[in-house]
Amino acid sequence: MKTKLFINNLEIFANHGLFEEENKLGQKFIFDIECELNYQKALFSDEMTDSISYADIADVVVKTATINTFNLLERLAGEILKNIFNEFPQIEKIKLTVNKPAAPISYHFEQCGVKVEITREEFYKL
Numbered sequence: 001m002k003t004k005l006f007i008n009n010l011e012i013f014a015n016h017g018l019f020e021e022e023n024k025l026g027q028k029f030i031f032d033i034e035c036e037l038n039y040q041k042a043l044f045s046d047e048m049t050d051s052i053s054y055a056d057i058a059d060v061v062v063k064t065a066t067i068n069t070f071n072l073l074e075r076l077a078g079e080i081l082k083n084i085f086n087e088f089p090q091i092e093k094i095k096l097t098v099n100k101p102a103a104p105i106s107y108h109f110e111q112c113g114v115k116v117e118i119t120r121e122e123f124y125k126l
Contacts, residue, residue, distance in 0.1 A: 002092075003043075006034040007054055007061075014065040016076055019104060023069050027102045030113075031061055035084070036093035052088055060084050073098045073114045085120050093119045 010033070015026040035057065042050040060083050070076045077098050084094055099113040 001038065001040050002036050003039050004034055004036050005052060005054065005057070006032070007058055008032050010058055010061060012062055012065045015069045016065075016071070016073065017100075017104070018071050022104070027100070029065060030099040030101060030111075031065075031080075032095075032097040032099075033057060033061060033084075034095040035088070035091045036095075037088075037090045038092070039090065052090065057084065057088070060087050073100060074116075077114050077116050081116065081118060081123055085123060091120065093117070 010031040012029050012031065013026055014029050015023045016029070017023060017027070035052070037052070039051050041047075061080055064080045064083050065076065068076070068079060070079070077096055080096060080098075081094055084091060095115070095117045097113060097115045099111045101111060103109075103112050105112065
């Protein structure tokens with residue numbers, strides 16, 4: 001049995017983008033994270049040691065997004081994936097969406113960004 005732990009619409013102010021202004025001024029990014037793991041013990045034990053804290057996952061995303069500056073959202077996503085897999089060995093698969101609601105595009109849009117869905121095994125083969 002697989003269980004999915006998720007965080008939706010995690011807002012972070014960070015400095016990523018191709019343009020100097022984006023890296024200097026920063027902007028809002030919105031993250032959706034879904035982690036798949038086998039932690040059925042938590043369904044019956046009620047012990048935090050049998051699960052993963054949402055706050056701990058959010059901390060990894062926030063720290064990764066705010067201490068680094070990348071040109072590409074793909075690179076930011078890759079670093080977040082690496083850090084989550086390294087920090088939580090029980091996570092088997094991650095779906096990650098990085099939204100950039102204020103991307104410098106001259107058209108009206110609601111959201112743009114990148115989505116990655118990858119297993120631990122696939123990630124470490126890259």
